Amino acid sequence: MFENLKVKDVMTKEVVTIPPTEDVVFAFEKLMKYKIGSLPVLFQDKLVGIVTATDLGHNLILDKYELGTTVEKIMVKDVTVIGPEEDLIQAVKKMNPSHSNGIINQLVVVEDDEVKGIISDGDIIKAIEV
């Protein structure tokens, strides 16, 4: 179905990111502004976490964050990553609930300790030849 495709063929290469010290309200505004589902958190160019629109929106609406909460306080630190040269089916596997640990709609694409892209379930659906 997409046997010959690699992660790099489908991923979004222009990744919007955020520093750990940013306010969660600003992070949410950034997600909404760019219409994206998650923001990788970078500290000195290294991936240290991820925040999702779903979680931030849910907690902000329900008033679960104290005023001034920063990204680093609430980010998911155990980020599921994948390499750009891996087969697309590996991305599907990592997004599968039985293999993942929470963040399953988007994977951060990392190579040599550097963020190269991001890949979402929607990106994969669009890659399926129909």
Place this chain on the structure above:
Amino acid sequence: MFENLKVKDVMTKEVVTIPPTEDVVFAFEKLMKYKIGSLPVLFQDKLVGIVTATDLGHNLILDKYELGTTVEKIMVKDVTVIGPEEDLIQAVKKMNPSHSNGIINQLVVVEDDEVKGIISDGDIIKAIEV
């Protein structure tokens, strides 16, 4: 890959909906509260539109809506629907940008003029046997 699966096998059956007269701010809060990507808009139990978290969030953050804007003013009226008995690959096809007209991350499942469910790209990814 999922040749034997039908839409009804994968769709979410408990659909959260909203009436056309509701305020867009309330619609957005509902989307965030339930952690969902879109809300089918129902008038007298009939599907009349859809609103997405992406569009509402983007326009609210950028202050594009006048105060008191209702769902019916901004909803997408041309909703892409699918039947519960259709093959899953048909859902993939409808989500593909070359076949769809905008709302491609979620399809409303309709049978006999009644909303039976909703299916997202994430639901489909999870259904792929890996």
